[in-house]
Amino acid sequence: EVQLVESGGNLVQPGGSLRLSCAASGFTFSSYSMNWVRQAPGKGLEWVSYISISSSDIYYVDSAKGRFTISRDSAKNSLYLQMNNLRDEDTAVYYCARASGVGGQMDVWGQGTTVTVSS
Amino acid sequence: SYVLTQPPSVSVAPGKTARVTCGGNDIGRRSVHWYQQKPGQAPILVIYYDGGRPSGIPERFSGSNSGNTATLTISRVEAGDEADYYCQVWDSSSDRLVFGGGTKLTVL
Numbered sequence: 001e002v003q004l005v006e007s008g009g010n011l012v013q014p015g016g017s018l019r020l021s022c023a024a025s026g027f028t029f030s031s032y033s034m035n036w037v038r039q040a041p042g043k044g045l046e047w048v049s050y051i052s053i054s055s056s057d058i059y060y061v062d063s064a065k066g067r068f069t070i071s072r073d074s075a076k077n078s079l080y081l082q083m084n085n086l087r088d089e090d091t092a093v094y095y096c097a098r099a100s101g102v103g104g105q106m107d108v109w110g111q112g113t114t115v116t117v118s119s
Numbered sequence: 120s121y122v123l124t125q126p127p128s129v130s131v132a133p134g135k136t137a138r139v140t141c142g143g144n145d146i147g148r149r150s151v152h153w154y155q156q157k158p159g160q161a162p163i164l165v166i167y168y169d170g171g172r173p174s175g176i177p178e179r180f181s182g183s184n185s186g187n188t189a190t191l192t193i194s195r196v197e198a199g200d201e202a203d204y205y206c207q208v209w210d211s212s213s214d215r216l217v218f219g220g221g222t223k224l225t226v227l
Contacts, residue, residue: 035216037162044203044205044218044219044220044221045154045156045162045205045207045218045221046218047215047216047217047218050216059214059215059216061215095161095162097162102209103150103208103209103211103216104167104209105152105164105167105168105171106152106154106162106164106207107164107167107173109161109162109163110161111161112161
């Protein structure tokens with residue numbers, strides 16, 4: 001079964017850090033680009049970051065630049081999002097999603113992991 | 120930055136046709152993908168590259184894209200189609216992925 005499973009979400013204070021993980025199974029992880037997408041409570045979807053197959057192309061939403069780092073480890077079939085200097089507005093459910101290249105459709109999504117930034 | 124505009128809500132009676140629009144400057148020149156999200160669930164892809172339909176998505180779902188508007192059309196609407204729908208494009212001028220604000224489809 002093709003599957004993505006996120007983990008690492010937690011309650012963290014403003015200014016703190018978290019590392020999200022996304023474990024892929026059931027498909028050749030190294031053949032797909034990946035995205036992180038978040039959804040604040042009661043709000044719409046917001047794209048966070050993209051990483052290409054070889055990690056040569058990496059993009060971020062402006063609010064994440066300089067604070068978040070996307071990475072992948074094909075040996076572990078895993079995608080990561082290192083989040084530093086967290087803000088209240090980063091509170092959201094974070095989804096990882098498989099993509100067919102930059103701009104391509106996201107055809108497989110994880111169930112999401114919840115990040116809450118609060119003092 | 121590129122902006123996608125969706126109506127906040129669309130209502131339709133069962134068995135009728137629902138159309139969810141996604142407006143953007145010259146969006147017809149871009150590839151549009153559509154996602155369905157039900158409460159408490161992750162999004163799922165329902166239309167890709169304007170009009171492609173992933174396996175498992177009913178033929179009742181179709182898409183079109185021209186000029187400044189992309190449209191998701193759901194024929195013979197069922198109660199189970201009630202959900203939020205989001206359009207998405209890639210903005211190559213800013214290297215950003217953009218979602219529309221989402222449309223809540225209500226089946227009356």
